[in-house]
Amino acid sequence: MRDSETAPGAPGDDPKLPPEARRIASGYAFTGPALDLGALLWDGDCLPEAQIRIPLAMLNRHGLVAGATGTGKTKTLQLVAEQLSAQGVPVFLADVKGDLSGISAPGAANDRIRSRAAEVRQEWAPAGFPAEFYALGGTGHGVPLRATVTSFGPVLLSKVLELNQTQEQSLGLIFHYADTKGLELIDLKDLRAVVAFLTSEEGKQELRGIGGLSAATAGVILRSLTALEAQGMADFLGEPEFDTSEFLRTAADGRGIVSVLELPAVQDRPRLFSTFLMWLLADLFHDLPEVGDADKPKLVFFFDEAHLLFDDASKAFLESITQTVRLIRSKGVGVFFVTQTPKDVPADVLGQLGNRVQHALRAFTPDDQKALKATVRTFPNSAYDLEEVLTGLGIGEAVVTVLSESGAPTPVAATRLRAPVSLMGPADGPALDRAVRGSPLHLRYAQAVDRESAYEKLTAAQAAQASRAAEAERPAPAGERATGRGRAPEKEHGKGHGKEPSLVDQVVSSGAFRSLARSVGTQLGKEITRSLFGTARRRR
Numbered sequence: 001m002r003d004s005e006t007a008p009g010a011p012g013d014d015p016k017l018p019p020e021a022r023r024i025a026s027g028y029a030f031t032g033p034a035l036d037l038g039a040l041l042w043d044g045d046c047l048p049e050a051q052i053r054i055p056l057a058m059l060n061r062h063g064l065v066a067g068a069t070g071t072g073k074t075k076t077l078q079l080v081a082e083q084l085s086a087q088g089v090p091v092f093l094a095d096v097k098g099d100l101s102g103i104s105a106p107g108a109a110n111d112r113i114r115s116r117a118a119e120v121r122q123e124w125a126p127a128g129f130p131a132e133f134y135a136l137g138g139t140g141h142g143v144p145l146r147a148t149v150t151s152f153g154p155v156l157l158s159k160v161l162e163l164n165q166t167q168e169q170s171l172g173l174i175f176h177y178a179d180t181k182g183l184e185l186i187d188l189k190d191l192r193a194v195v196a197f198l199t200s201e202e203g204k205q206e207l208r209g210i211g212g213l214s215a216a217t218a219g220v221i222l223r224s225l226t227a228l229e230a231q232g233m234a235d236f237l238g239e240p241e242f243d244t245s246e247f248l249r250t251a252a253d254g255r256g257i258v259s260v261l262e263l264p265a266v267q268d269r270p271r272l273f274s275t276f277l278m279w280l281l282a283d284l285f286h287d288l289p290e291v292g293d294a295d296k297p298k299l300v301f302f303f304d305e306a307h308l309l310f311d312d313a314s315k316a317f318l319e320s321i322t323q324t325v326r327l328i329r330s331k332g333v334g335v336f337f338v339t340q341t342p343k344d345v346p347a348d349v350l351g352q353l354g355n356r357v358q359h360a361l362r363a364f365t366p367d368d369q370k371a372l373k374a375t376v377r378t379f380p381n382s383a384y385d386l387e388e389v390l391t392g393l394g395i396g397e398a399v400v401t402v403l404s405e406s407g408a409p410t411p412v413a414a415t416r417l418r419a420p421v422s423l424m425g426p427a428d429g430p431a432l433d434r435a436v437r438g439s440p441l442h443l444r445y446a447q448a449v450d451r452e453s454a455y456e457k458l459t460a461a462q463a464a465q466a467s468r469a470a471e472a473e474r475p476a477p478a479g480e481r482a483t484g485r486g487r488a489p490e491k492e493h494g495k496g497h498g499k500e501p502s503l504v505d506q507v508v509s510s511g512a513f514r515s516l517a518r519s520v521g522t523q524l525g526k527e528i529t530r531s532l533f534g535t536a537r538r539r540r
Helices: 019-026 056-061 073-086 111-120 154-161 165-181 188-198 201-208 215-230 244-248 270-287 315-331 366-377 386-392 429-437 440-445 454-473 478-483 503-509 511-520
Strands: 033-042 045-055 063-066 091-095 131-136 143-145 258-262 299-303 333-339 355-358 397-401 413-417
Touching: 019 033, 019 045, 033 056, 033 073, 033 111, 045 056, 045 111, 045 413, 056 333, 056 355, 063 073, 073 091, 073 299, 073 333, 073 413, 091 270, 111 413, 131 270, 131 429, 143 440, 154 165, 154 215, 154 270, 154 315, 165 188, 165 201, 165 215, 165 315, 188 201, 188 215, 188 454, 244 270, 270 299, 270 315, 270 333, 315 333, 366 386, 386 397
Parallel strands: 063 333, 063 355, 091 258, 091 299, 131 143, 131 258, 299 333
Antiparallel strands: 033 045, 033 413, 355 397, 397 413
């Protein structure tokens, strides 16, 4: 990364460049800090005099990195993440295949790297970057990431449970009830207990005023929760809940910390991890203040395998994603979606992605050809034959267009990309484990906590109610019957008398529950504040 104010001459002024190449290069002659992507490709030649770059201040205008499998998307993420870290910008990377952990270690020079560096005029020197490694629920190498069911919210959980729209609305009703009654849903057994109660005779009365819950829908939700636990997913929902502000840290030397979420252990559960990533983003949105247009972003969030997020998504879910992407920019967060083709991303979201790095596409089938034509239509007018260029790009080459410092799209530029300077591959396993155990976050989040919550409270209240019922049915001793001792007092009739408190009333009125509620900041009788995706705002 360099600042073009110190560069000797603007690339668009180089007389050696062909006229059209000069015009393209002039669109990337920025005056402020920028990340170096690579050198312009024109008419089959790599032109290192024409450097293709992206302004640092525009990284919060979001982006898309797309291309067929094996075209170099992961290396592009690594290249951009390295330069962001070097400029003090924290980065979040979802590592689906397990090959991004190498960003913490210096790269190893070889003939291919030396050749690429010479072609694009890159001063390549190996370097590692400060990194923190995470794993969902502790499954894999990393500090465990967990969220409570209450915080995760009904919209995101419905996506994980694969519920239809009607079932999603019913789940929202269950969350609303638990919120208003102050019943915290920490893990899946809490949610199961509340669903079971609301389908009981007494529970039906509780829900009657706000719509009710059908036995069939409750059965679907309960079966889905059981299936989720059977797949080992219960570990991701619980406490201690991860504080997403940890992603905003910088190292002692001022470089941004690269947060790598290790996902190889759960890559066969894409719906889960893609939805969990959206929770992380929504939680950041809740907590961050408005910053407007800053000199550099507070965080850049790379959303790998983005198509999994949008597959079979409900209307409410898509609307929430669109709103999050639209609004989080003003909080200094840039979001880059990583997928195979732009058509994987809904049009309302795609329209907000100002920076594009499109790797090669294949056109072997009619569907491939259709996707290629659709991709070409998403680019500005270009001097290239993009259908031909996109199918002819090599590994580590891409078609680029970004937002200039004025916010206008730059000319489309076929680009030979630079090589990352960190290790291109997974870090050594034992070294990775040592890094995780040595992290100050490991002590804070490693051990799961199962404190008293909705399940325990409802179970205790049901046991107490059963005990009272058994006591009432037990016949009194003969002496007590004769004297009247031991007889329960007659119930008074009239307004305000003679009504047994409901099970939930018993739970939420207990001293132990009030103490618990105060300790976690839950105000009884007042619904938890929910925002995008129905996720809960936490009081930190």
